[in-house]
Amino acid sequence: MQAMSPTEPGAQTMTLSVGPQHSGSGHMRLIVELDGDIIVSAMPDPGYVHRGIEKIIELRNIIRSIPVIERPSIIDASNLNHAWVKAIEELQGVEPPARGQYLRCLINEMNRIMSHLYWLSIYGVFLGHTTMFMWPLGDRELFIDLAESLTGARITYSYLVPGGVRRDLPKGFAEEAIKRTKYFEKRLDEYENIFFKNPLFTSRAKGIGILTRERAIALGSTGPTLRGSGIDRDLRKDEPYAAYGELDFKVHTRPGGDSYSRAMVHMDEMRESSQLIRQILEKLPSGPVRRKAPIVVPRGETYARVESARGECSFYMIGEGGDKPYRARYITGSYRNLAAIPEVLKGVRLADMPTSWWSIDYWPVEADR
Amino acid sequence: MSLAHEREDSLVKTLKESFPSDIKEATVVRRSRINLVVAPDKIADIAVFLRDKLGYDHPSGVSAVDYNREGRFEIVYHLSSIKTRDQQDIVINLKESVPRNSPKAVSLVSVWPGVENYERESIEMFGIQFEGHPRPEKLFLNDNWDGPPPMRKEVRFPTD
Amino acid sequence: MAPIVGKFKAAVNSWVAYSAGLRHLFHKPYTLRFPEQRYAVEAGFRGRHLLHLDRCTGCGICAWICPEKCITIVQRGDRWFPQYFYGRCCFCHFCTDYCPEFALEETVEYDIAEYTRELLVWSPERLAKPPAKKDNKYVFSVNGSRGASQVPEQGH
Numbered sequence A: 001m002q003a004m005s006p007t008e009p010g011a012q013t014m015t016l017s018v019g020p021q022h023s024g025s026g027h028m029r030l031i032v033e034l035d036g037d038i039i040v041s042a043m044p045d046p047g048y049v050h051r052g053i054e055k056i057i058e059l060r061n062i063i064r065s066i067p068v069i070e071r072p073s074i075i076d077a078s079n080l081n082h083a084w085v086k087a088i089e090e091l092q093g094v095e096p097p098a099r100g101q102y103l104r105c106l107i108n109e110m111n112r113i114m115s116h117l118y119w120l121s122i123y124g125v126f127l128g129h130t131t132m133f134m135w136p137l138g139d140r141e142l143f144i145d146l147a148e149s150l151t152g153a154r155i156t157y158s159y160l161v162p163g164g165v166r167r168d169l170p171k172g173f174a175e176e177a178i179k180r181t182k183y184f185e186k187r188l189d190e191y192e193n194i195f196f197k198n199p200l201f202t203s204r205a206k207g208i209g210i211l212t213r214e215r216a217i218a219l220g221s222t223g224p225t226l227r228g229s230g231i232d233r234d235l236r237k238d239e240p241y242a243a244y245g246e247l248d249f250k251v252h253t254r255p256g257g258d259s260y261s262r263a264m265v266h267m268d269e270m271r272e273s274s275q276l277i278r279q280i281l282e283k284l285p286s287g288p289v290r291r292k293a294p295i296v297v298p299r300g301e302t303y304a305r306v307e308s309a310r311g312e313c314s315f316y317m318i319g320e321g322g323d324k325p326y327r328a329r330y331i332t333g334s335y336r337n338l339a340a341i342p343e344v345l346k347g348v349r350l351a352d353m354p355t356s357w358w359s360i361d362y363w364p365v366e367a368d369r
Numbered sequence B: 001m002s003l004a005h006e007r008e009d010s011l012v013k014t015l016k017e018s019f020p021s022d023i024k025e026a027t028v029v030r031r032s033r034i035n036l037v038v039a040p041d042k043i044a045d046i047a048v049f050l051r052d053k054l055g056y057d058h059p060s061g062v063s064a065v066d067y068n069r070e071g072r073f074e075i076v077y078h079l080s081s082i083k084t085r086d087q088q089d090i091v092i093n094l095k096e097s098v099p100r101n102s103p104k105a106v107s108l109v110s111v112w113p114g115v116e117n118y119e120r121e122s123i124e125m126f127g128i129q130f131e132g133h134p135r136p137e138k139l140f141l142n143d144n145w146d147g148p149p150p151m152r153k154e155v156r157f158p159t160d
Numbered sequence C: 001m002a003p004i005v006g007k008f009k010a011a012v013n014s015w016v017a018y019s020a021g022l023r024h025l026f027h028k029p030y031t032l033r034f035p036e037q038r039y040a041v042e043a044g045f046r047g048r049h050l051l052h053l054d055r056c057t058g059c060g061i062c063a064w065i066c067p068e069k070c071i072t073i074v075q076r077g078d079r080w081f082p083q084y085f086y087g088r089c090c091f092c093h094f095c096t097d098y099c100p101e102f103a104l105e106e107t108v109e110y111d112i113a114e115y116t117r118e119l120l121v122w123s124p125e126r127l128a129k130p131p132a133k134k135d136n137k138y139v140f141s142v143n144g145s146r147g148a149s150q151v152p153e154q155g156h
Helices: A066-092 A098-126 A130-151 A173-196 A199-205 A213-218 A259-283 A333-337 A340-344 A350-358 A364-368 B006-018 B040-052 B113-126 C002-022 C061-065 C094-098
Strands: A014-018 A029-035 A038-045 A300-308 A311-319 A327-331 B023-030 B033-038 B058-067 B072-080 B091-099 B104-106 B129-131 C049-051 C071-076 C079-085 C104-106 C137-143 C147-152
Touching (some): A098 A350, A130 A173, A130 C137, A173 C002, A173 C137, A199 A259, A199 C002, A213 A340, A327 B058, A333 B058, A340 A350, B006 B033, B113 B129
Parallel strands (some): B104 B129
Antiparallel strands (some): A029 A038, B023 B033, B058 B072
């Protein structure tokens, strides 16, 4: 469908502010230019939940910053925590013991599933499918409960510290986790039946919100947004960290570049993470979980990155020898995908706006920090 | 993974041969990380060379650092490559320094469209001016923010 | 022919979707009616802190490491003890980890809500009281055939 160009005589566009009070916009604002029913351009206006985290972490020592670092994406807290701790360990030259690395991968994969389930539930409710709002949040409890027994907290764990992790596995964790992941994979089949194969969804999502391969690369997108356009890049395979070099898993991509492809990449990743959890528990080595590491940021600079649920989360950290970093630049996956939102919404009907832009999995708090 | 860095060394050699007088410093910091320090007026040519000839087409972010004791801001472009498969883990940090009392730099949005949001953030947080930036409005701060750029080192907020 | 095949496939997928949902119509919901039915948190849950007054030396490391600066060191006679403000505490328990005398301990008590902010400031004596026992515990369990639900905890 061709939108009428606003420069033609007699054509004019209407500016609509899909603001933070709208239930289909998340906690940020989209300024949308409409020509009839078709979006000519959409400009995101983030900043509603900006807390100045980059300034805060220059003023606190590195242990006191850990709860602050996790809060931008509370549903995916452990991956962000891992990026912080990886940057500090690269500057200090400390390597955690093997069991600590495996436990880090375990909590990271559980977080990936939890974050994707939260994304899926909000995606369902944006499309009016309230069953898909309730089911993933209910099944998320399976993993929140497991995380509670491992770390002590339900969503923001503060579990990773420089040198390793804070606690070891409790008794009976492995059997319970294996039981739950097998049940979860059966539930994923039910999700496919009720939502992903449902013509009410496929007719609304196939071919909508195209992000071509070239634009995805030039805009710097990352994570499932990049993999949904057919590019197989995943930091767990490209630059293996923690125990990912020794684990066996696939990177899932889909060639379409539309909302359906990105949604299916999320589904495939959930299945992969579920089998990764079982693999990690099987291959877990014995030994200590934590090594001593000082509360100091040595002189130097480093660029550390991990694959969080929404993409690459990276820290560019410069130390000057105190207990606080001189500068810690924090770039999260959602911040990188912010550039893809105007691209995805060009030429889409207004009613398809939630389908397209939420399929990027943009979490406003993570982008604003 | 081997600890040798032949790919990084050959990249540095190519860059030094193509721009013998413009690159101030090109070092391999460790495996998969290259630092490239250039002068602000030559950064656009080097950026186009990196994107077209070496295949560094994927911008990973832009950071700005306030070195107030040395009187400069340093703008760092983090770049990675998707086109070349065997350089998948290399990140090039392209750095330029601008003086603190007149912070003017050239915007690289025409080279990599994805750096637009990061440059916008540096404009409002540090007060750096990027020439040629298509949309230099405030990104995260309020539209009516009238205080100093918050991330500068001399701006203090009540700490705990 | 192809449009008819497409419509037939859509009809079949719609029927599959509806039946996937209707099958759950007669399952028991798992919503607990708090506070009559309480969820038994896991054994390692991080709730409020328990202070051992005999071990505390008043060194102040807990106050230094607290990310939210909720701990104030107050004087009792010639000894010093921590006082907690639970209005800002994020229950990270770095204070428990870093105490050199092991004077702080984690408890599973989580329902410490009050009606006024002043009551959320816990004096050292209040922190030293052991946590109250609660009943009506339900646990989360995954049963092969019935799926996930909250069931009463046996044997407690």
